[in-house]
Amino acid sequence: MEKAYSPKEVEDRLYKKWLDDDNFKAVPKEKKEAYSIVIPPPNVTGVLTMGHVLNNTIQDILARRARQQGKSVLWLPGTDHAGIATQTKVEKAIEKMGRTRESLGREEFHLQACNWRDEHGGIILNQLKKLGCSCDWERNVHTLDEDYSKSVLAAFVKLFKKGYVYRGQRMVNWCPASLTALSDEEVIMKPQSSILYKIKYNILESPGAYLEVCTTRPETILGDVALAIHPEDPRWRNLEGKHVMRPLNPMAIPIVPDKAVDRDFGTGVLKITPAHDKLDFEISQRHDLPIIEILNADGTMNDVAGIDYAGIDRFSARKMIRDKLESEGLLMEEEPYQNNVGFSERADVPIEPRLSEQWFLKYPRVEEAKKVVKEGHIKFFPERWTKTYLHWMDNIQDWCISRQLWWGHRIPVWYRKGKVRTDPENWHVSVSGPSDPENWEQDEDVLDTWASSWLWPLATLGWPDDKEMESKGLNYFYPTSVLVTGPDIIFFWVARMIMAGLEFDGRSYKPEQEIPDYDLPERVPFKHVYFTGIIRDAEGRKMSKSLGNSPDPLDLIDKYGADGLRHGIMSIAPKGQDIRFSEDRIQQGRNFCNKLWNVARFRTMSGAIGENDSISDILARVKPEQIKDEDNAILVRLKSTIDEVENSYQYYEFNTVLHSIYKFFWNDFCDWYIENSKNRMKDEAEKETCLAIQDFCLREILLLLHPFTPFITEELWRLLAFGKDESIQFIPPTAGGEFINILKQAKIEIDPNSLAEIESIRELVTQLRALKADRNLSNNREVEFFFISDETNAALITKSEKSILEAAGAKSLIRIESPKSGLPAIVSSLGSFYLDLASGVNVEEETIRIKKEIEKLEQIIVSIEFKLDNEKFVSNAPPVVVEGARNQLVENQLKLKEARDILQAITEVS
């Protein structure tokens, strides 16, 4: 074995072997419990980010843990076509070749996009393999696959037939860069520094009189059709029914009363531009006002805006209009103003509210979707996200599902050629299209990407095709066990999947029919949702490509190994809290692997590997009469570690799981047990038992660690010959509940008291080491200690003498009756210990040291006495606590006495 662990070769070799052996293949087996996870599909053309690393490491841990526990595991991988994002990328690529989307035409563009996807796509899947992800790759699904597309269209058709899908002219969020409508969720509000302009509108009926109107968007004056005032605002009592002159493209427009106007904002007068503002549109509907569009789809002004502005970008036009208003004396005032402007999530440009003809979805099963989460058929981890979820569900709005893109699932609606499209009489809606296609033309739009991914758990398992569902095991694997995702897509994806899951599962309920309670748990798409934290950089900023603050995970794998990366990221991933990334932690992950490697290396150097095939083989090598306190203690700690791990998994507390294992492995096993065994193994009689206990612990450590660091654990599993040809992947760690029994079968009784004894020995050793280190004697192994203690402790010290001498680095421990004068000393729970110093002690320093100790002890004693003197404490606190306090008092009083004796002994010298 090499001195340092080198992951590269091991990882590539083992991953290939796992694939060759079909270890990740999901097979429905009626007798086994199913465990299933569907991957949150990454963008097909995306590359791995730290967010993916976290998210997928968690899924892999869960999948591997389940596999160890003998469950039949499905981890289903796949990718998302990511409509806008991918189309934008492809358009840019085409642009470089001097072409445009339009010049290619729809079919050619689609072909190009597929080529581009096939070329750049799938990179991320290979990156996941590097990370060690145990997905069933044969089941890989892409949202634009033929079967998946059929599911998407089928869902649309079903919802249409139930009346949940409708077409209509509505105010939508329009992205002038991508030239498509967006859902509300795709709009991000950003605070902006704008200018609030106060503009003069002359009142026609009262010459000389005027109203002042505030706006941040003076260019929309061109589309004004009215001014609105609050009907109960006393300032404008006489204005109802009068008119003002529109300051640009002059025309008389009415003043209308509407309660939607906020009297307290600005001047209390609102200009109405129905075509370009949501509220204005609603007001215009109430007052039967005309709608004047002044913008083109791409955000430039149109012909209606007038010859001066046509074709000019909205922001340039704003400046021109501001100047024009000023020159005409209509600009009363302008002041800097902070307001929120909606931006397109993808294109990052201000969106335009725009009136357009779109497809909308009224969400199905909203009430049931709330119920399943409220009643715990779906559990969120951490639980607090349920509140966010329910709040959104309570305020749910219809979903604009059509996109004016070419990359996606084309809406399965056909219109009769030459007829009015708005009349449903002329529609054909089906998955396969009309039988006489020559008489029809298909809707040009595609569906929102989320309107395909909301079917992910169902469609990847073959829904709605009976044969597919059968072969893919929908009945067996659905509902999936857990969904692991970020809270940022709780509305985009999680909520929608829940509704889709409840609506479609093969059985049919009419829309008005409630799903019976007993059926709800069977229809949810997943039972648990684990929300990860968001990974931030050292400054706390969200990692993003544009900031360039995200490290490339492959570089990290290269430097630290996949196991190191996984270990590092999991050690800093608290439950649902944002994560501040630092490469140091990944380095620690690598260091951990190296430590593991070396302890195994030490094991192979300590003696031949014996029968290690199974627990009983290992334990058969133990000679019960050779079991020492150290063995007892490490076994007790191993048991409690297993218990802690089992418990933490219940709550998805991965960093706690890892921390428990880490502490046991590093602090207890390596730093104490192994160090101690070096001495013990010199004795041939003890050696065999000691090695067997080492092997038993190592075996369990590897098993516990395997989900986190799969490669190195598998490698060592083979090197240490645990299980002849069997992979570690399918072996469960010893269950906490079985632990004692398994030892009993090997005739090993573990003594729980030994742990406390060993702990006090370890504590003593630490104090003795410090006693030496403070006098610059760390390296001197020839020192002698004198000690004073009672019979019980003296017996314990004698029993462990060899360990103590070895660990503390000393020649002898000599029991004495009374304090030694002139020697530095410490007070431990096992008695007071004096360091025999040949050269004289620095009395002054020693005095300060021991006085400090005395002071500390006195403080402790005072606080305990104070507590015990309080009758309310004695009568109210649980007896265990009171008893504990009394014991402490006695113990510390004893220590205090010893400390005072030491002080006296020192001062006697001087």
Place this chain on the structure above:
RNA sequence: GGACGGCUAGCUCAGUUGGUUAGAGCGACUGGUUUACACCCAGUAGGUCACAGGUUCGAGUCCUGUGCCGUCCACCA
């Protein structure tokens, strides 16, 4: 405006139902290569648990309020 989260050692964070003297890793400092590991070992220093009240025998932990940081939702032109 509403909701949620965070504030504990220089840094990053643990601290599960209130109960010993508040912990870990990193960093700092001191000392160490006797054959597992310097990606290591031993030791030291470092904390008014954001602040103010309250409940309690007892509060980092529960309650109320305040401040700062962050996220989400809504949005007034």
